[in-house]
Amino acid sequence: MLLEEEKKEIQQEIGQYPHPSAACIDALKLVQKHRGWVSDESVKDIAQVLQMSNEEVESVATFYSRIYRKPVGRNVILLCDGICCMILGYETIYEHLYKMLGISWGQTTLDNRFTLLPISCLGDCDHAPSMMINNDHFNRLTIQEVDEILEKYT
Amino acid sequence: MEKPLTQHIHPETVPYSLIEYQKVGGYAGVHKALKEMTPVEVTNLVKSSNLLGRGGAGFPTGVKWSLVPMDNEQEARYLICNADEMEPGTFKDRYLLEGNPHQLIAGMIIAAYAIQAQTSYIFLRWAYKKAENELRKAIAETYEAGLLGKNILGTGFNLEMNVHSSAGRYICGEETALLNSLEGKRAIPRTKPPFPAISGLFGKPTVVNNVETLCWISHIVDHGADWFKGLSLTETGGTKIFGVSGKVNNPGLWELPMGTTIREILEDKAGGMLDGYRFRGLLPGGTSTDFLIEEHMDVKMDYSTVGAVHSRMGTGTMIILDDRTCPVKFLLNIEHFFAIESCGFCTPCREGLPWIEKILNAIETGQGRMEHLDILKSQSNYMAPGNTFCAHAPGAVEPLQSGLNYFYEDFVSHIHQKKCPWK
Numbered sequence: 001m002l003l004e005e006e007k008k009e010i011q012q013e014i015g016q017y018p019h020p021s022a023a024c025i026d027a028l029k030l031v032q033k034h035r036g037w038v039s040d041e042s043v044k045d046i047a048q049v050l051q052m053s054n055e056e057v058e059s060v061a062t063f064y065s066r067i068y069r070k071p072v073g074r075n076v077i078l079l080c081d082g083i084c085c086m087i088l089g090y091e092t093i094y095e096h097l098y099k100m101l102g103i104s105w106g107q108t109t110l111d112n113r114f115t116l117l118p119i120s121c122l123g124d125c126d127h128a129p130s131m132m133i134n135n136d137h138f139n140r141l142t143i144q145e146v147d148e149i150l151e152k153y154t
Numbered sequence: 155m156e157k158p159l160t161q162h163i164h165p166e167t168v169p170y171s172l173i174e175y176q177k178v179g180g181y182a183g184v185h186k187a188l189k190e191m192t193p194v195e196v197t198n199l200v201k202s203s204n205l206l207g208r209g210g211a212g213f214p215t216g217v218k219w220s221l222v223p224m225d226n227e228q229e230a231r232y233l234i235c236n237a238d239e240m241e242p243g244t245f246k247d248r249y250l251l252e253g254n255p256h257q258l259i260a261g262m263i264i265a266a267y268a269i270q271a272q273t274s275y276i277f278l279r280w281a282y283k284k285a286e287n288e289l290r291k292a293i294a295e296t297y298e299a300g301l302l303g304k305n306i307l308g309t310g311f312n313l314e315m316n317v318h319s320s321a322g323r324y325i326c327g328e329e330t331a332l333l334n335s336l337e338g339k340r341a342i343p344r345t346k347p348p349f350p351a352i353s354g355l356f357g358k359p360t361v362v363n364n365v366e367t368l369c370w371i372s373h374i375v376d377h378g379a380d381w382f383k384g385l386s387l388t389e390t391g392g393t394k395i396f397g398v399s400g401k402v403n404n405p406g407l408w409e410l411p412m413g414t415t416i417r418e419i420l421e422d423k424a425g426g427m428l429d430g431y432r433f434r435g436l437l438p439g440g441t442s443t444d445f446l447i448e449e450h451m452d453v454k455m456d457y458s459t460v461g462a463v464h465s466r467m468g469t470g471t472m473i474i475l476d477d478r479t480c481p482v483k484f485l486l487n488i489e490h491f492f493a494i495e496s497c498g499f500c501t502p503c504r505e506g507l508p509w510i511e512k513i514l515n516a517i518e519t520g521q522g523r524m525e526h527l528d529i530l531k532s533q534s535n536y537m538a539p540g541n542t543f544c545a546h547a548p549g550a551v552e553p554l555q556s557g558l559n560y561f562y563e564d565f566v567s568h569i570h571q572k573k574c575p576w577k
Binding site: 016017018019022024026028029050059060064065066067081083084086087088119121122123124125127128132135137 | 230239240241242243244245248275279280281282283316318319320321322323324335336337338339340341356397398399400401405406407441471473474475476479483484487488491494495497
């Protein structure tokens with residue numbers, strides 16, 4: 001079941017377009033904002049609101065990399081593995097995160113605090129290496145800074 | 155030196171409000187276009203300025219607008235700003251969006267007026283949270299002031315402006331894939347023709363322009379086509395936002411005359427290579443452009459001059475390859491990106507790019523054989539323009555084929571030594 005708030009926000013997005021189905025991506029993002037990820041049940045709920053088939057919504061949900069079809073941790077670390085961040089040494093940051101959190105790409109810590117995902121390019125190329133945690137950007141990363149940054153996310 | 159696009163951007167402070175931007179003449183072009191010019195006059199002015207699209211392809215903006223059929227007054231038309239900037243190494247639109255959203259909005263109002271679109275969308279890259287906040291704030295201000303919505307400036311022209319924040323995937327930057335994404339579908343490119351100007355968003359005439367392109371419009375209307383042409387050192391008018399990333403002293407962005415040489419950008423602006431690093435090559439405008447090397451240092455950055463040395467200016471934001479970074483690993487990183495970002499619709503791209511990635515990985519990890527180099531070459535040919543549905547795979551193999559050419563010996567030494575010489 002969609003929350004009242006989710007329904008209201010999805011209706012607002014539908015208003016931006018001539019057809020309800022055009023709001024599919026916005027709807028998926030809104031549900032994910034409230035729940036952290038998009039479950040099978042949410043796919044069905046969204047399909048109903050947008051007058052689409054479950055399969056259509058599923059095909060969209062699985063296409064876009066920023067829609068999570070599996071549960072993620074409370075905080076999602078997106079570490080850039082793009083070319084500029086590679087030149088400036090993202091691999092050192094990755095190894096440090098692996099050591100500190102005990103998780104590799106795609107994994108979630110046992111306490112559900114962090115999920116670690118690769119991302120290619122955050123548009124911070126002149127301040128590489130960079131990462132995002134939830135909605136926050138961090139640039140010119142060093143190992144020491146990473147420790148301090150992680151502490152802010154519980 | 156004039157810097158029309160960035161003169162009102164002060165990165166350490168909040169962007170200008172509507173009133174502040176109006177005070178420095180920011181919306182003068184909007185008043186002029188809507189009150190004193192017909193839509194066709196605006197299109198003709200932009201055409202005569204020869205403004206070339208700043209998203210990478212360099213298509214003349216005025217020509218793009220003039221392809222929109224204007225005879226049916228009742229028909230819906232759409233203007234879309236492509237702010238999906240996902241080309242690795244590219245960060246110029248972000249600067250414009252975060253630094254001065256009103257410059258973009260003013261340009262979009264005029265562009266929409268020229269093609270008589272009543273609805274516009276900004277298709278924004280998901281990661282640009284700050285830009286999204288600034289844009290939404292600026293759009294709300296503009297509605298309140300009556301510069302968006304119904305009967306703008308009492309001229310009878312109506313325009314709605316919406317922000318769509320994307321959900322990832324590089325392919326969304328491809329014009330027709332973007333249209334599908336905005337319709338709520340998988341971002342798979344469409345067949346052309348029909349071109350979006352005839353049948354675009356929801357099957358209606360649509361123009362898709364890049365952020366930097368649209369930021370120019372109000373300035374061109376305000377100051378004229380000759381002024382715009384005069385800003386450049388070459389035939390291509392205007393200034394350009396150039397960027398440099400990699401092992402240089404001062405990575406960043408600078409607005410410079412179109413036609414500034416690579417040497418000036420790299421040495422004067424980016425401060426040259428970091429101590430202990432030597433320059434080996436660069437991708438002039440994102441990962442989907444061919445390598446240039448030392449001998450190209452005095453090439454002028456504009457579309458035709460860079461094209462003449464078999465690369466593309468692309469987005470104008472350069473990625474530098476230094477001597478301590480392995481060129482094979484550099485290319486492996488790029489081809490991995492293109493392989494995972496392929497939409498999977500057409501075969502050469504879906505199958506070919508992962509194959510290329512696998513081979514590059516084999517070479518980088520010491521499992522390479524000489525015949526692998528032939529496969530890389532033939533795969534690059536299979537993915538030439540015309541063999542694939544869109545420009546994704548042809549773009550992906552640009553750095554590969556030029557890399558194979560310029561750094562051939564490094565590929566061979568990986569194979570002979572059975573390891574990466576940089577490790």
